[in-house]
Amino acid sequence: MRVMTIPKDLVAASAIPIILAILRRADSYGYAIIQKVREVSEDRLTWSDGMLYPVLHRLEAAGFIVSYWKVAKTGRKRKYYHLNAAGATELERLKEQWFVVHNALERLTGSTEAGE
Numbered sequence: 001m002r003v004m005t006i007p008k009d010l011v012a013a014s015a016i017p018i019i020l021a022i023l024r025r026a027d028s029y030g031y032a033i034i035q036k037v038r039e040v041s042e043d044r045l046t047w048s049d050g051m052l053y054p055v056l057h058r059l060e061a062a063g064f065i066v067s068y069w070k071v072a073k074t075g076r077k078r079k080y081y082h083l084n085a086a087g088a089t090e091l092e093r094l095k096e097q098w099f100v101v102h103n104a105l106e107r108l109t110g111s112t113e114a115g116e
Contacts, residue, residue, distance in 0.1 A: 004044055006044065006045060011045065011047075011051070014098075015047075015051070015052075015055050016055060016059065016090075016094060017091060017094040017095060017098060018037060018045075019033060019052075019055060019056065019059065020059070020064065020065075020083060020087055020088075020090060020091040020094070021091060022036050022037070023065060023081055023082065023083035023087065024083050024088060024091060027080045027081060027082045027083075028080065028081060029078040029079060029080050029081070030049065030052055030053060030056065030079070033047075033052060033056075033081075034047045034048075034049070034052060056081060059081075059087070060081075062090075063084070063086050063087075064083070064084065064086050064087030064090050065081045065082060065083055065084065065087050066081070066082050066084055067079050067080065067081050067082070068080055068082065
């Protein structure tokens, strides 16, 4: 597999929809979110705590997610994040925006070469 470095600005732009999509599937906590991103990107996206938590705090301040504390089976207390209705609506809006960008890029670089 070819090693690829994703520019920080692209990582930052994609962080919110990725986090919201993860939380749409199930409530989660920081470390698990970081691991899920690694898994779904096949280790191509590697997030740190320092990148993730400010985004989670912004999403919570914006009213898209809520947090709560839960004691894990190990006895450790973890802060979980839950996607609410406003966050689900925001995720759909962001998905539509990403599809527009993706489709434009596909048309310009894909095998169909639309627009020529």
